[in-house]
Amino acid sequence: MRTALITGGTSGIGEAAVRAFVAAGWRVIATGRRKERLDALVAELGADKVHPAVFDVRDEAARDAALDALPAEFSAIDLLINNAGLALGTAPAQSASLDQWKTMIDTNVTALVSLTRKLLPALVERKGAIINISSVAATYPYTGGNVYGGTKAFVHQFSLGLRSDLAGTGVRVTSIEPGMVETEFTLVRTEGNQEASDKLYGGANPMTGEDIANTLLWVAQLPPHLNINTIELMPVSQSFAGFQVARG
Known part of the structure; x- marks a missing residue:
């Protein structure tokens, strides 16, 4: 039985991925800050299938303590899914919050590379795989996307760099860009604006966490001689914006 470590397993894509991988016969280490949500997943799916690792990905000491305490049956990790990440704020750069920018960089970039580096020796030994969650914001800029888009562009490029460095090891690396x-x-x-959320998704028939989780599972279960470098996904309703022109 293979084991996956999925960061950000308490909601959205991460939570859906935990369920999808367990249903496919994997063991899953699910990480997140919200203990009650991880405990609920364990109660639902079984302690023999899901191990909760409660920590903020930015807290390296708490992360290391949680990984050092893994039960033996969860200790051999075959797949790292770097899913934890966030966007904060929608303001243009000139009025955006620097603290929010730093939080996005710390979470989406620094924590991701730190966890990846920690697990790389074991993943090389097991000829495992890494799946990083980037975004279409890595490729297509939009007003207010500034640092969030920059962090996701980093994840895309970091994934390509990993592929280059890991050539010959058998480790597969994929960037998923929803x-x-x-x-x-x-x-x-x-910051909890339900009206803004409803307005964004209303009538758009957006993708779901389950859609992305099923894509992750498909990538993870391909034959070991195949590598998917990048997958970009959008709902049919979403497409590319036109150029904007400011006129005097």
Whole structure:
């Protein structure tokens, strides 16, 4: 039985991925800050299938303590899914919050590379896989996307760099880059503004966490000689914006 570590397993894509991988016969280490949500997943899916690791991905000491305490049956990790991440604020750069920018960088970039580096030796030994969750914001800029888009562009490029460095090891690396997915993403970004979330997703028939989780599972279960470098997904309703022109 293979084991996956999925960060951000308490909601959205991460929570859906925990369920999808367990249903497919994997063991899952689910990480997140909200202990009650992880405990609920364990109660639902079974302690033999899901191990809760409660920590903020930015807290390296808490992360290391949680990983050092893994039960033996969960200690051999075959797959790392770097899903934890967030967007904060929608203001243009000139009026955006620097603290929010730093939080996005600390979460989406620094924590991701730190956890990846920690697990790389074991993943190389097991010829495992890494799946990083980027975003279409890595490629297509939009007003207010500034640092969030920059962090996701980093995840895309970091994934390519990992692929290059890991050539010959058997480790697979994939960047998954979704567009509009209806999760708690907009609630977090707008500090709990349910109206803003409803307005964004209303009538758009967006993708779901389950849609992305099924994509993650498909990538993870491909034959070991196949590597998916990048997958970009959008709902049919979403497409590319035109150029904007400011006129005097």
